[in-house]
Amino acid sequence: MEVEDKYEKLRVVGRGAFGICWLCKKKGEENAEKVIIKTIPLHGLSTKEEQEIKGEADLLRKMNHPMIIGYYDYFTCTDSIAIVMQFAEGGTLENLIRDQRGVHFSEAIVLKYFTQILLGLEYMHSLNIVHRDLKTQNILLNRKRTLIKLSDFGVSKQLNTRSVASTLIGTPNYLSPEMVEGRSYNMKSDIWALGCVLYELFMLRRAFDGENLPAIVMKITQQKYAPLGNHVSKESRDLVGKILSGNEDSRPTVKDIMTCPLILSYTLTVVLDTGRIMGSVPEKRRSQPTQLTMRARTGSDSIASSPSTTAAYYRTQNLIATNHSSSRSSFSTTTASVGSTTYINTVRKG
Numbered sequence: 280m281e282v283e284d285k286y287e288k289l290r291v292v293g294r295g296a297f298g299i300c301w302l303c304k305k306k307g308e309e310n311a312e313k314v315i316i317k318t319i320p321l322h323g324l325s326t327k328e329e330q331e332i333k334g335e336a337d338l339l340r341k342m343n344h345p346m347i348i349g350y351y352d353y354f355t356c357t358d359s360i361a362i363v364m365q366f367a368e369g370g371t372l373e374n375l376i377r378d379q380r381g382v383h384f385s386e387a388i389v390l391k392y393f394t395q396i397l398l399g400l401e402y403m404h405s406l407n408i409v410h411r412d413l414k415t416q417n418i419l420l421n422r423k424r425t426l427i428k429l430s431d432f433g434v435s436k437q438l439n440t441r442s443v444a445s446t447l448i449g450t451p452n453y454l455s456p457e458m459v460e461g462r463s464y465n466m467k468s469d470i471w472a473l474g475c476v477l478y479e480l481f482m483l484r485r486a487f488d489g490e491n492l493p494a495i496v497m498k499i500t501q502q503k504y505a506p507l508g509n510h511v512s513k514e515s516r517d518l519v520g521k522i523l524s525g526n527e528d529s530r531p532t533v534k535d536i537m538t539c540p541l542i543l544s545y546t547l548t549v550v551l552d553t554g555r556i557m558g559s560v561p562e563k564r565r566s567q568p569t570q571l572t573m574r575a576r577t578g579s580d581s582i583a584s585s586p587s588t589t590a591a592y593y594r595t596q597n598l599i600a601t602n603h604s605s606s607r608s609s610f611s612t613t614t615a616s617v618g619s620t621t622y623i624n625t626v627r628k629g
């Protein structure tokens with residue numbers, strides 16, 4: 280089958296090292312959702328490599344999280360593999376940063392985006408999957424540019440306990456010190472890349488940049504980056520410093536970051552806001568203790584139909600947020616459980 284048999288190709292939205300991304304629409308369906316089809320040429324690939332790509336595509340289809348781009352399907356064409364995925368209308372985080380034209384985001388905005396990325400990564404890491412290519416070009420946005428979606432797991436690999444993936448893959452600016460030293464890639468390398476993204480959100484430029492590869496590598500090995508400006512709080516500067524630690528053992532895990540005092544309230548807010556965006560709580564149930572609903576389908580930002588689906592989703596996430604609010608009470612309480620710890624956040628209403 281060829282892409283054109285089933286889909287109308289509307290335009291090219293981007294090109295990566297491995298393929299072309301087309302905006303497409305299913306033929307014969309008037310109101311069909313627009314999708315992205317990434318075509319990866321088979322030319323020059325061994326059967327093993329082809330199998331690996333298909334294995335990756337199978338893995339992607341199993342991922343189910345609002346902060347991860349929805350992967351719908353894949354099929355083999357005469358000379359390429361076509362991967363069908365959700366269209367992120369808001370473009371990339373790299374574009375969003377560029378569009379700021381030097382005007383810094385507020386700290387609250389930065390930390391909201393950052394926490395969303397964190398939640399997506401937490402989901403992947405909970406499945407023992409490392410991203411391997413986290414960068415602002417691979418962080419996509421919804422139309423309103425309020426929700427992020429992690430994408431491009433073309434080189435992600437499921438880590439099993441015996442094998443540690445050690446191939447050197449990635450854009451040089453986000454490579455961790457252990458990678459440039461030729462050591463193994465692991466989840467802490469994703470954390471390093473996350474720190475680079477956080478730095479970029481604050482400073483609107485890359486943490487480690489240079490004229491050429493050796494210059495970039497030198498800065499990475501020395502963890503040499505321009506200090507964060509005065510517009511960034513000490514807590515955030517400390518967090519960036521901890522994440523961009525040269526020693527991977529000193530770097531925090533996703534869960535450590537999610538539950539640190541600076542980020543915890545953002546974790547709660549993002550979980551609750553996402554609940555609102557993904558599945559608004561029916562009006563009549565707002566006056567009762569409410570289990571926030573969120574549909575775990577990644578295909579669209581659609582309304583949740585089943586609270587139990589949501590609860591199951593958060594359970595898989597190991598993070599359950601519950602919003603207790605009463606029309607008579609002047610306080611609203613939010614509790615979140617991360618692992619075995621429950622956090623309670625009480626705020627005065629109105």
Ligand SMILES: Nc1ncnc2c1ncn2[C@@H]1O[C@H](COP(=O)(O)OP(=O)(O)OP(=O)(O)O)[C@@H](O)[C@H]1O
Binds near residue numbers: 368
């Ligand atoms: N699902 C999507 N929705 C909207 N735009 C997308 C989507 N996927 C990719 N794009 C656009 O296409 C561009 C190319 O994507 P692609 O995944 O092929 O490569 P890349 O991530 O830029 O680089 P590489 O794959 O070489 O690491 C992206 O930068 C983005 O602008």
